[in-house]
Amino acid sequence: AQxxxxxxxxxxxxxxxxLELRCNYSYGATPYLFWYVQSxxxxxxxxxxxxxxxxxxxxxxxxxxxxxxxxxxFNLRKPSVHWSDAAEYFCxxxxxxxxxxxxxxxxxILRVKS
Amino acid sequence: ETGVTQSPTHLIKTxxxxxxxRCSSQSxxxxxxxxxxxxxxxxxxxxxxYREEENGRGNFPPRFSGLxxxxxxxxxxVNALELDDSAxxxxxxxxxxxxxxxxxxxxxxxxxx
Numbered sequence: 243a244q245x246x247x248x249x250x251x252x253x254x255x256x257x258x259x260x261l262e263l264r265c266n267y268s269y270g271a272t273p274y275l276f277w278y279v280q281s282x283x284x285x286x287x288x289x290x291x292x293x294x295x296x297x298x299x300x301x302x303x304x305x306x307x308x309x310x311x312x313x314x315x316f317n318l319r320k321p322s323v324h325w326s327d328a329a330e331y332f333c334x335x336x337x338x339x340x341x342x343x344x345x346x347x348x349x350x351i352l353r354v355k356s
Numbered sequence: 357e358t359g360v361t362q363s364p365t366h367l368i369k370t371x372x373x374x375x376x377x378r379c380s381s382q383s384x385x386x387x388x389x390x391x392x393x394x395x396x397x398x399x400x401x402x403x404x405x406y407r408e409e410e411n412g413r414g415n416f417p418p419r420f421s422g423l424x425x426x427x428x429x430x431x432x433x434v435n436a437l438e439l440d441d442s443a444x445x446x447x448x449x450x451x452x453x454x455x456x457x458x459x460x461x462x463x464x465x466x467x468x469x
Contacts, residue, residue: 276457283465285360285446285461286446286448286460287460288458288459336456342411342412342455342456343389343401343404344389344401344456344458346399348397348398
């Protein structure tokens with residue numbers, strides 16, 4: 243069965259510090275990979291996506307993510323966090339072999355301290 | 357360009373009642389997916405609609421049903437509401453041939469009492 247794991251439920255970083263959010267997946271197929279961000283009471287905003295090609299992808303708001311096939315990981319990074327980045331972040335995976343659904347991780351809540 | 361819109365924003369229903377949630381897809385998007393997000397969890401796929409037909413379904417009972425209209429807007433209907441149906445219901449739309457790249461609306465918060 244397909245699964246997505248985000249090992250960290252909460253992460254707290256200082257404003258200006260770097261950030262890495264972890265995502266691991268279990269899929270028996272070539273995955274499509276996504277990171278979404280959700281502010282309290284809001285819908286999901288797409289930060290970035292990986293379908294194929296260069297394994298380091300750039301997204302909006304200064305985020306990037308790296309696909310590592312050998313580790314089944316797609317970690318999200320940002321060099322310098324801003325207070326406005328405080329939100330919940332979801333990793334999601336899709337695969338043609340499993341239809342058009344996205345499977346989401348449980349999310350990581352990011353807190354930014356000043 | 358208008359994004360995905362959903363109505364209503366909030367809804368309170370009683371156990372056993374029926375509810376209809378509505379979604380208007382982003383301009384040019386012909387595929388609509390619905391997800392349920394319980395408190396503290398990631399979204400769970402309910403089903404997807406393409407060309408007015410159901411095009412994939414998650415592990416939800418038949419009392420969850422949907423429709424897609426010729427203008428690509430969509431409805432999610434839930435019959436015989438249960439307390440566990442309380443959640444944020446998210447609609448997402450996709451461009452033709454890009455069903456994985458999904459753009460989400462703000463959601464409808466359903467509370468069942």
